[in-house]
Amino acid sequence: CRSRWGCPSLCIQPRGHRFSTNLLLSKTPHRILAQTNDKIEILCELKTEHAGVYWYRWSQEKQNFEFLVFSNPFGKAIYGTNISEDKFSVPGGSSRTSYSLHVCNLHASDNGTYYCSISQSSQLLLGSGTQLSVVDVLPPPPKTTQAPLSKKPVRCVTKSKGADQKGACSPLVWVPLATSVLVLLLSLVPTAHRLHRLRRRLWLRMHRQ
Known part of the structure; x- marks a missing residue:
């Protein structure tokens, strides 16, 4: 997805932070169903400008909260331990309130809930989270069944005073x-x-x- 960036090792994992959810961040979409070997984009919107965001993934299967990457508005990234730059990328942009995470070459091991977060007052404020589910075959779209046209019998209507005779x-x-x-x-x-x-x-x- 992107080229490799060098960065100091002390930036890889934030230390001394506590996690908490906060309305300052929002994630779109809330759920993603994707096919194996496909790629997705998760958007993180901030209510106020910030110099960068952290991306995390919660794995229900592994019961693990894993740090993926830190990105700044210029697209430079700091990756977590054993995180592949070929799979995760953070394209840069001019806005300090909008960040995105690209995930490539999807597999079942990528399943989980992805969070963007910002560091504020020794806390990591988490967004609402985006749940990703990767499947080999996408289910077909729901069929829109059209109600059959009812054949109404021909009726004769003769009008009389005050009433219709059918x-x-x-x-x-x-x-x-x-x-x-x-x-x-x-x-x-x-x-x-x-x-x-x-x-x-x-x-x-x-x-x-």
């Missing part, structure tokens, strides 16, 4: 209705025939007189 197209409605109308018509045929004959008889009687 479902007039249903066979359960018009088949019995048509049957009733047909039966009614058939029953009226003899009656109509009788009335016609009666009217004819009355007409003949009136003309005979």
Whole structure:
């Protein structure tokens, strides 16, 4: 990730410091899921200007809080014991409130929670921490299932006074209705025939007189 920098050995591990969390620092993002052999960037934002930050890693598996590197705004770095410069780099920038840590060639051994910190009044003030999980294969993105389009049955709507009558197209409605109308018509045929004959008889009687 970067070239090698020389630095005095007395700067490698801060001594006589106590650790405490503080709202002066924030880390982004809070969680990172990365693939083996990939690389990541962790950003540390300070609320006030500072001449540099320390980077630490907490390993849940090893139960170890390990010093990684100290970086200043110019990108010069002081590495911890047995920490590879090929894996960790701290690019420089013009801002004294924004620092970043690059981690390359990721493996499962890099899993842990990464903290940036500043030294203030014999204390190391820690940021919120970024949890890194390295896997061989990234899980597929969640599928967005689209609800199937419901096929609504065709409905006839006939408006009446004050209300809507729906479902007039249903066979359960018009088949019995048509049957009733047909039966009614058939029953009226003899009656109509009788009335016609009666009217004819009355007409003949009136003309005979």
